[in-house]
Amino acid sequence: MTLWRRIYQERRAILLPLVVVLVGNVLALLLGVLPLRSRMGAAEADEAAALAELAQSRRLGIQSAAAATSRQQADVQLKEFYGAVLPKDFVTAVKTTTFWLQQAAADAGLSFRSSRFTPEEVDDSRLTRASATMGLQGRYGEIRRFLHAVEAAEEFIVIESVELAQSDTTQLGGDNTLAIEIIVSTYFVTTPTR
Numbered sequence: 001m002t003l004w005r006r007i008y009q010e011r012r013a014i015l016l017p018l019v020v021v022l023v024g025n026v027l028a029l030l031l032g033v034l035p036l037r038s039r040m041g042a043a044e045a046d047e048a049a050a051l052a053e054l055a056q057s058r059r060l061g062i063q064s065a066a067a068a069t070s071r072q073q074a075d076v077q078l079k080e081f082y083g084a085v086l087p088k089d090f091v092t093a094v095k096t097t098t099f100w101l102q103q104a105a106a107d108a109g110l111s112f113r114s115s116r117f118t119p120e121e122v123d124d125s126r127l128t129r130a131s132a133t134m135g136l137q138g139r140y141g142e143i144r145r146f147l148h149a150v151e152a153a154e155e156f157i158v159i160e161s162v163e164l165a166q167s168d169t170t171q172l173g174g175d176n177t178l179a180i181e182i183i184v185s186t187y188f189v190t191t192p193t194r
Contacts, residue, residue, distance in 0.1 A: 085156050086127075087188040090119050093130040097186045100155050101134060108146035110138035113179075121190070131160065131185040137177055150184070158185045 008015060087093035094117045105112045113135035120129045136146065143164070150157055160183040 082189050085154075087130075087186065089188055089190075090117075090128070090130055093117070093186050093188045094132075096155065097130070097132070097157060097184070100153065100157070101150070101184065104149045104153070105136055105138075105146055108138070108149060109142040110136045110146055112136060122187070126189050127187045128190045129185050129187055131183060133181060133183050135179065135181050137179045139177055143178060143180055147182075156186055159183075160185055 087096055097117070098115055101115065102112050115132045115134040117130045117132040120131065122129055136143070138146075147159065147162070150159055163181045165179050165181075
């Protein structure tokens with residue numbers, strides 16, 4: 001008889017229950033603990049993904065709230081712009097713009113020759129453009145001063161184009177005055193006719 005067989009026969013009452021318990025533990029490990037461990041790992045991965053989605057949702061919520069606030073501020077500023085800055089109708093636009101341009105030309109030392117405003121609806125907008133071609137005459141420095149005044153004005157006046165030419169008096173040996181023709185525009189709010 002070998003040593004292992006002799007040990008087994010003498011200690012069978014102890015070894016057999018130990019083997020059964022060992023096999024039971026191995027089966028419990030294989031059938032219960034390992035599947036639970038893999039489910040636990042999957043649950044932890046799901047939890048991490050859910051936390052990342054929650055953080056992303058919170059960021060989007062904050063961005064959405066900021067965008068809503070910005071939109072409200074833009075709406076308020078746009079209403080203020082339409083109500084306080086832009087003229088209310090064509091007649092007001094022509095009067096205020098012509099008066100302001102004549103005053104700015106006089107302040108710059110230019111002689112105001114003419115202007116004529118015409119309205120033109122802006123596509124897909126509540127605005128109408130009132131544009132005018134103006135003729136002015138003066139020296140180069142005075143013209144620059146006038147153009148700067150128009151660009152820096154609180155009134156909403158847009159310079160569309162500037163054409164500069166020597167005046168007839170310059171060609172005849174006059175006082176170096178230049179003639180300019182500028183196209184300026186302003187806008188006013190109208191109710192759409194379409």
